[in-house]
Amino acid sequence: MPDHLLIYCTCPDQGSAQSIANTLVDKNLAACVNILPGVHSVYRWQGKCENTQEYLLMIKTLHSAYGALEQAITEIHPYELPEIIAVPITHGLAGYLAWIDENVPNENQ
Numbered sequence: 812m813p814d815h816l817l818i819y820c821t822c823p824d825q826g827s828a829q830s831i832a833n834t835l836v837d838k839n840l841a842a843c844v845n846i847l848p849g850v851h852s853v854y855r856w857q858g859k860c861e862n863t864q865e866y867l868l869m870i871k872t873l874h875s876a877y878g879a880l881e882q883a884i885t886e887i888h889p890y891e892l893p894e895i896i897a898v899p900i901t902h903g904l905a906g907y908l909a910w911i912d913e914n915v916p917n918e919n920q
Contacts, residue, residue: 815900815908816877818870820884820893821852827889828866834887835870840880842914845869871900873915 818841822828825848832844847867854861872880881895900908 814874815903815911816870816872816874816897817900818868818872818877818880819896819898820868820870820888821850821865822868822893823863823865823889825866827887828868831884831887832868832870834883835872835880838879838883839914839916840876840883841870841872842911843871871911873911873917874899875917876915 820831822831825846828846832841832846835841835844845868847869850865850867852861852863852865854863870880877897884893884895
């Protein structure tokens with residue numbers, strides 16, 4: 812299993828996106844979080860088709876930190892059911908991946 816993960820998480824507004832990003836980096840659960848504004852999401856929720864403007868978080872972390880990271884997001888995220896999707900990073904610039912290793916201690920379980 813790859814050590815590095817890219818996690819996607821959508822947020823309803825800039826404030827919640829910034830709060831989640833700051834929390835994850837402050838707690839050493841993520842090395843970096845990019846906040847992308849202007850994401851237009853179309854999805855079904857409670858039987859209804861929704862169209863919403865959201866902010867997308869792109870979170871770079873380690874597999875060992877996933878459990879604590881997921882818990883941190885769900886504790887502060889305003890959505891009842893937040894999108895949290897982890898994608899393994901199978902390749903990347905060695906120096907960048909090492910930087911993630913340095914900024915997300917492996918003891919995060």
